[in-house]
Amino acid sequence: MKDETTYRIPFDVLESFMTDALKGIGVPEEDAKICADILITSDKRGIDSHGIGRLKPIYYDRIKKGIQNPVTEFEIVKDTFTTAVIDGHDGMGHVIGKKAMQMAIDKAKIYGMGMTVVRNSTHYGFAGYYPLMAIENNMIGMTGTNARPSIAPTFGVENMLGTNPITVGVPSDEPFPFVLDCATSVSQRGKIEVYDRENKELPDGWVIDRQGNSRTDTKQILIDLVKGEAALTPLGGIGEETGGYKGYGYATFVEILSAALQSGSFLKGLLGFDANGKAQPYHLGHFFIAINIENFTEPESFKKITGDILRDLRASEKMPGQERIYTAGEKEYDAWLDRKDKGTPVNDALIKDILDIKAELGLTQYQFPFEK
Template sequence: MAEEKVYWVDFDIMEKFMTDVFKGVGVPSEDAKICADILITSDKRGIDSHGVGRLKPIYYDRIRLGVQNPVTNFEVVREGLTTAVVDGHHGMGHVIGKKAMAMAIEKAKKYGMGMVVVRNSTHYGIAGYYGIMAANEDMIGITGTNARPSIAPTFGVENMLGTNPLTFGMPTDEEFPFVLDCATSITQRGKIEVYDREGKEIPAGWVIDAGGNTRTDTHEILKDLVKGTAALTPLGGIGEKTAGYKGYGYATVVEILSSALQAGSFLKGLTGFDDKGKPTTYNLGHFFIAIDINAFIQPENFKKAAGNILRELRASKKAPGNERIYTAGEKEYLSWLDRKDRGVPINEALQKDIADLKRELNLTWYKFPFE
């Protein structure tokens, strides 16, 4: 098999292209910039599962299908001094997410803490983006979102819970914040999509079939996750022996906080299909919490202590054969250092998507190295 040709495209060019794609399907200019910024931030941090690779299949195609609104109606339906409930009316999840976290941050600046919950939203990109927003304001940021069913509960085989990330962002005195951004399943659909684009099988233990057996056939798994005949395993894996119940429990926490506080949809109400199998809105829910560090301690002291914790962890004794220990957010920072002068890696599948988008939207002024 011939080696796949990967091209690198400048971040600024790719961000502008994505902005124009969003505008081309009716997203207002300022909103399009927000969406493109969140996607390119994912690529900059080396999280290829949530960057430009999702531009066409997740956002462009859903807008074209009519199951996601390009114009976002951010409606505050209930508000208190430190809280708010927002209805996103199936608009752009990135726009909804950024506005909601900004609202939580503003409340925290006044009252020490702020929490905003959202219903009727759509996929909002990397959850870490919103944690970083808070960290940049010397705050602790916490966010989570539910998603279409894909995780089976422990001892079950039916996909019931979404990958439901529970994400934290905290400032430090280092060059990068502490950002823990990960799904409550062993893997998320986006990473399986990356394996599929690369023509690879996934590792055993990530996905089970209706009989509880592990599967590795990536391309068919992506189809069966939608049909409900395959399911992701929670963090910890299959059953209780390796503590899969912990990931299952945390996924359930996120499901509750993403739906019960905002009278939103949950579990099978998030499939994206109606009872006749026709594509429909996803009705996702999110929550955003901002905690002002200054309400407890001088931010500089917090950041120094946090940095010391991370440095001591990295300096601890390493297992044989391992050169270093990492802390959350470090690998993403190193990815940025590696990529900042190279740009976004575009594999052959993405090259086709980009060429299709360019042709369909008549964006003829863009010239990419793979053309």
């Protein structure tokens, strides 16, 4: 179905295509399925910044350039009853992340809590996937990751910290769980890429230049973020008046947990270039935490109280002119309801990526609606 330049592709077709695309450049089949599952889960939840839109520029192209390994070596460096340190050897971040989160869950099943940390990984997709794994096991889940520098410290203009999300997931008795998946910047690169694909300028306050002035020129910003000529603002915005120091502090906390516990790379060490300016793997770090609810209280009671909290918040008095108050995870559930029978929307930019991959790999078994 066409809406201007947007088509819808069924989830199963898109997931299969992404699996075959990754297999075509050397990712083992089971690993390719994990990656595609995480990508399509993002699209299912309406998180267009981390689904099919990331397939070519972040994973496919990096593997082809030799800065990400298609075959993942998952090495357990240190293992205790409740913790583990993992080296991902620059393999597929999705595979590393899923296995690391599962380790944390397995430890929490026995000991009540589990935490794993990872070094030498790559972009692991949308962070909310991993707390959702914990939720399926009646657990609270948390994760965070560092990333290539893009956030300037409060009162600074140099991009030093990644967008460094703190992501949590909590089960409830509602049809959808509470899942808060937020960058510690006002926005993040994936959202800017969405604006670029839609040829839209950014809102004021998302990005600053080297003089500390706000910038809105989306396409050039994406170039200048890599060059260090632009920086994202921390959550709270420019300066301290609107609380920018809070986002700066949270981003720093995520950087520490994503680097110090596992003796990993940090800050400028995540730029993706060596001292001679040659592209290299990003060496990202992650952390994963699982908390077993039944070690504290009866899970159904926990979920009922959580649901009551969320329902009371949504039922509270609304601002004039507003029809609805949301809680975290609700909009993603609404997106799922809208998309489950329609599929993922793709625009002209994504169509080009899909057709380029299809042609390069000879994936002629796929016939998309935009090819008719």
